[in-house]
Amino acid sequence: MNIAFLTSGHLPYDDRIYYHMAMTLSGCDHNILIISSKSKTRENSGTICVNSFDDKNLSKKEKINSFIDHLESFAPDIAICSEPLPVISAKRFRRKAGRSLRIIYDITEWYPSGRFLREYHPAFRWFGFVKLLLLNIYASLSVDAFIFGEYYKSKPYRLLFPFTHSIFITYYPDLKYVDYKEHSLRDEKLRLSYSGEISLDKGFGNFMKVVNGLAEMYPDLEIEVKLVAWYGSGKDRAECEPLIHNENSNITIYFTGKQNFIDFTGQINETDIFLDLRRGSFENDRSLPIKLFYYAALGRPVIFSDLKALRHDFDIQKFGFLTDPKNTEGILLLISEYLKDPGLYKRHCENARNLAIEKYNWVKISPGFLSFIEAI
Numbered sequence: 001m002n003i004a005f006l007t008s009g010h011l012p013y014d015d016r017i018y019y020h021m022a023m024t025l026s027g028c029d030h031n032i033l034i035i036s037s038k039s040k041t042r043e044n045s046g047t048i049c050v051n052s053f054d055d056k057n058l059s060k061k062e063k064i065n066s067f068i069d070h071l072e073s074f075a076p077d078i079a080i081c082s083e084p085l086p087v088i089s090a091k092r093f094r095r096k097a098g099r100s101l102r103i104i105y106d107i108t109e110w111y112p113s114g115r116f117l118r119e120y121h122p123a124f125r126w127f128g129f130v131k132l133l134l135l136n137i138y139a140s141l142s143v144d145a146f147i148f149g150e151y152y153k154s155k156p157y158r159l160l161f162p163f164t165h166s167i168f169i170t171y172y173p174d175l176k177y178v179d180y181k182e183h184s185l186r187d188e189k190l191r192l193s194y195s196g197e198i199s200l201d202k203g204f205g206n207f208m209k210v211v212n213g214l215a216e217m218y219p220d221l222e223i224e225v226k227l228v229a230w231y232g233s234g235k236d237r238a239e240c241e242p243l244i245h246n247e248n249s250n251i252t253i254y255f256t257g258k259q260n261f262i263d264f265t266g267q268i269n270e271t272d273i274f275l276d277l278r279r280g281s282f283e284n285d286r287s288l289p290i291k292l293f294y295y296a297a298l299g300r301p302v303i304f305s306d307l308k309a310l311r312h313d314f315d316i317q318k319f320g321f322l323t324d325p326k327n328t329e330g331i332l333l334l335i336s337e338y339l340k341d342p343g344l345y346k347r348h349c350e351n352a353r354n355l356a357i358e359k360y361n362w363v364k365i366s367p368g369f370l371s372f373i374e375a376i
Contacts, residue, residue, distance in 0.1 A: 003373070004033045004076040006067055006086030009109070012036040012050045015261040016108065016149075017082070020174060022048050024366045025373065033074045035086075037063055049074075064089045068096065078376060080104045080147070084111065084139035091142040102376050103142060107157060108149035108171075110283050111136045115232075140164075145376050147369075151312055152286035167372045170313070171290040174362040178265050178297040180353065185272055185338070185345055190214065190221055193271040195228040195264070195291060199236040201284070203305065204229075206277035206325045208243040213332045215248035218339075223251045228267045230258045265294055273338060274302045277325035288313055293360050299353030301345060303334055319352035 003025055005017050012018065012034045022032045032048040037055035044050075051070055055063050067089035071079070079090035079101060087105055094101040112132035140146075140157060145165040148154035158166070192211065198204045215223055227244075231237040244253055259267050268274075274295040278284050288309040295302050302320035310316055321334050338345045 001077040001374075002031045002033070002074055003078045003080065004035060004071060004074060004090075005080050005082075006035050006071075006090060007082040008037045008055065008063065008085045009083050010036060011038050012041050012052045013261060015173075015177075016106075016171065018048070018050075019177060019261055020362050020366075021080070021106075021169075021369065023174075024362075024370055028370060031074075033070075033076065035067060035070045037066065060085065064092060068093045072097070075099070076101060078102045078104065078373065080106055080373075081143075082106050082108065084136045087139035087142055088135075091139075102144045104145045104147060104373075104376060105140060105143040106147040106149070106169075107153055110153060110287070114281075114283055145372075147372075150288040150309060152288075152309055165376065167368065169365055169369045169372075171288070171293055172360045172362050172365055173293055173297055173356075174366075175297055175356065177262065178294065178356075179269050180297065180299060181269065183272070183299060183349055185342065188220075188222055189224060190218075190335075190339070191224045191226070191270050191272045192275060193226040193228060193268045194275070195268060197232040197236070198227070198229045198240050199232050200239055201279050201281070202232075203277035203279060203325055204240050205243060206279075206328070207275055208246075209328045210275060210277070210331050210335070211251060212246055212248060213328050214335065215246075215251050217332055217336070219250060221250060223248075225251065225253045226267065226271070227253065227255045228257075228259055228264065229255075265298060268294075269298055271298075271300060273335060274300055274320075275331075276302070276304045277323075277331070278305050278307075279325060280305065280307075285309065292316075293356070296352040296360055297356040299349045299356070301338060301348040301352065303331060315355060318355065319348040 005022060007017060010017060018034060022034060026032050026047045034050045036052040039052050040054040041050050041052045053066050063085060067086060071093045081087040081090055081103065087103060090103045112129055140161060146157055148166060148168050149170055194204065194207050196202060211223060211225055256267055276289055285308045292302060304310060304316060304322055305325040306322040310322060316322060323331055
């Protein structure tokens, strides 16, 4: 079959789209085209072709027409779309081409999410919410099936479209992309990392409070912090950049910036304990952090904000702790447990890696994904 992936929100070499879904389908002799509107890229490697464009100066109508133009020469049997705009593009292509085309909506984000609404003046955000919500409903009416990445984000669609075919395919990594090494703590050094968007909402302020608290609690401990991260906006930079500068001489901070998928785990594989202390909000509380699966695959303990999504989908208590992200003193005590008890640290490392091997990996769920696509 010819299978096209369409996305207006992800780069063409996105880990879920390219390295997991497309690679799985390609390995079973399906022809794959990936079209992203986030990067002008053209590359052909075997049965996966990337043919993307840059939408920065394009109107919505022009974006839709660009997706249609890219689809015409490929003549797909299935279109897997990551956002409403690509769904609408695939629908219009189907009508224009007068051919059978199955459209699948792969839902991994809240839509509309808070970050989309930031573009609107606060007084008109309600209008933006209604507009984007109606767009999403209109797009969803056009699809033949849904793929859900997580439980809470699936609920509105399962309520509104109960008879549309669907499957849950979450964010488990293929372990071949994870550079796993057995790990132990060093007495003289603690290595931490922060990955993703740098913002107060994502927990950077809470993270830096813990780092500075550790430096004061353990003045003889060398604390190495790697920021595999980027600023989401000018406001985020203004709020968070001052937090990086500190007066504690035992803290060393390295800023590596955003990494491509293949290099990501290599940048964080020396981390001793993973922290994610994002703020509580409706979206954060009901969103499953993809990074957590990679942390487990690396075989390291984690300390995460106590999110509903984690309690629903993850056995985190076997290799880490859920906590109030604002409770800096409590988080420092949890880290101290690892520093003082090597047995606990080793046990949590082993549990994390074993869960990744036995449960949280792509090989376990890819046959179901493949069967679902071929059945559609």
